[in-house]
Amino acid sequence: MEEQGTQRRCIVVLVPCPFQGHITPMLQLGTVLHSMGFSIIIAHTKFNSPNPSDGLTQSDCPSGDVFAFLSTLNTNCKGRLRACLEQLMEQQEVDCIIYDTLMYISEAVANHLNLPSIVLRTMGASSLMAYKAIPRLQAEGCVPPQDFILQALVPELEPLRFKDLPISKFNSLESLLQMCAIACNIKTSVAIIWNTIDYLEHSSLVQLHQHYKVPSFSIGHKFASVSPSSLLKEDTDCITWLDKQAPNSVIYVSLGSLASMDEKELAETAWGLANSDQPFLWVIRPASVAGSEWVELLPEGFKEAIGEKGLIVKWAPQKDVLAHGAVGGFLSHCGWNSTLESISEGVPMICWPSFGDQMVNARYVSHVWRVGLELENELERREIERAVRSLMVDKEGEEIRQRVIDLKEKIALCMRDGGSSCNSLNDLKEYILSL
Ligand code: UDP
Numbered sequence: 001m002e003e004q005g006t007q008r009r010c011i012v013v014l015v016p017c018p019f020q021g022h023i024t025p026m027l028q029l030g031t032v033l034h035s036m037g038f039s040i041i042i043a044h045t046k047f048n049s050p051n052p053s054d055g056l057t058q059s060d061c062p063s064g065d066v067f068a069f070l071s072t073l074n075t076n077c078k079g080r081l082r083a084c085l086e087q088l089m090e091q092q093e094v095d096c097i098i099y100d101t102l103m104y105i106s107e108a109v110a111n112h113l114n115l116p117s118i119v120l121r122t123m124g125a126s127s128l129m130a131y132k133a134i135p136r137l138q139a140e141g142c143v144p145p146q147d148f149i150l151q152a153l154v155p156e157l158e159p160l161r162f163k164d165l166p167i168s169k170f171n172s173l174e175s176l177l178q179m180c181a182i183a184c185n186i187k188t189s190v191a192i193i194w195n196t197i198d199y200l201e202h203s204s205l206v207q208l209h210q211h212y213k214v215p216s217f218s219i220g221h222k223f224a225s226v227s228p229s230s231l232l233k234e235d236t237d238c239i240t241w242l243d244k245q246a247p248n249s250v251i252y253v254s255l256g257s258l259a260s261m262d263e264k265e266l267a268e269t270a271w272g273l274a275n276s277d278q279p280f281l282w283v284i285r286p287a288s289v290a291g292s293e294w295v296e297l298l299p300e301g302f303k304e305a306i307g308e309k310g311l312i313v314k315w316a317p318q319k320d321v322l323a324h325g326a327v328g329g330f331l332s333h334c335g336w337n338s339t340l341e342s343i344s345e346g347v348p349m350i351c352w353p354s355f356g357d358q359m360v361n362a363r364y365v366s367h368v369w370r371v372g373l374e375l376e377n378e379l380e381r382r383e384i385e386r387a388v389r390s391l392m393v394d395k396e397g398e399e400i401r402q403r404v405i406d407l408k409e410k411i412a413l414c415m416r417d418g419g420s421s422c423n424s425l426n427d428l429k430e431y432i433l434s435l
Helices: 020-035 066-091 104-113 125-139 173-184 200-212 235-241 263-276 302-309 316-323 338-344 358-368 381-392 395-415 419-433
Strands: 011-015 039-044 096-100 117-121 191-194 215-219 252-255 280-283 310-313 326-330 347-353 373-375
Touching: 020 039, 020 096, 020 117, 020 338, 020 419, 066 104, 066 173, 096 104, 096 191, 104 280, 125 200, 125 310, 125 358, 191 200, 191 419, 200 215, 200 395, 215 347, 215 419, 235 280, 235 316, 235 326, 235 338, 235 358, 252 263, 252 316, 252 381, 263 280, 263 381, 302 310, 302 338, 316 326, 316 338, 326 338, 326 381, 338 347, 338 358, 338 395, 347 381, 358 373, 373 381, 373 395, 381 395, 395 419
Parallel strands: 011 039, 011 096, 096 117, 117 191, 191 215, 252 280, 252 326, 280 310, 326 347, 347 373
Antiparallel strands: none
């Protein structure tokens, strides 16, 4: 480890998966490892959703089959990743590769080059438990679930119901099972890093530790929120608008980087927000409403009806928005990062999950941590209006509002010196240095 009389920095190569919800935690990890003295090199795909490449077009992903998309991405990138690493290793010593679970070819490439690899799981531990259970449930004849068991609790995964399982967006059962294998299997990787916090998912983590039997580190996500990792341009003017709103009055609405709406859902959301009488900040991503470029399909009379009461932006600086004192609720698709960001800021949620692990996260928000409400049916204006008022204003939401503040404090403790995430991060540092 000596170089010209000084200690050589340990070099870690990161392989992120090119979606916002995966890039952010990987770059946060890279930022924090860098601050701990590691040199970081990022091996990134040319494809960067929503800018297509690597033999993929935007229409390949991710509205189609998730497994087919990932499989093409991995196959197309394998040779290039190997060549890049070989070239790099001719010039300098590489100590370890940390890859996103979904960039699974990295494990084989690292193995081929005799490099230790560590997998970063960007999703929650409980959603992995769900993926892990799917092959068993399929063998028992319960997956795909028939309509009459959708509301039933899944044995050993309570309080998840069959309708919460991450089984949508697959063209075939075979694809789904292959996806489960990608999500769950590790072959030669020496350790696992979890983008979660022990306090939130303790029992899932205990079971997963027993299953995987390799060192694992639950570090959570808040150490390096300074890392700018947004793929779209953030509209920072919305912070100025928030500055003018009363404390805890604004409902923030965002479906993350992938989920979309149809015209009817757009109209119901618009009128639900308007009728709730709460100010709102609404992220409508370009092309996220079927059949339109941006906001052309908003219902007639809506803009006039809301006046200054609502602000619509293309993309927000979400972490700053959630940390703003004016924000009192988050209507969310429950992506894992959004979920962590919301509860870490003590913002209660209205959950409208769309696909994949979002269903699991929504169930945990509403029924395990009990810091939010789930919209169970189709988006409907009266339901939205009721949920917003109940979460943010009415007496019935008081316990939820208090619980999320308590949870925020517990999470903050995990992040502090001596807290579980802080300890895990230090352990991870020592572990990488020992490889
Ligand atoms: N995000 C953002 N601005 C927005 C909407 C989302 O910065 O207007 C960020 C958000 O903070 C989160 C990520 O995009 O870190 C979305 O990840 P998540 O896992 O919540 O959902 P996904 O996009 O993967 O469905």
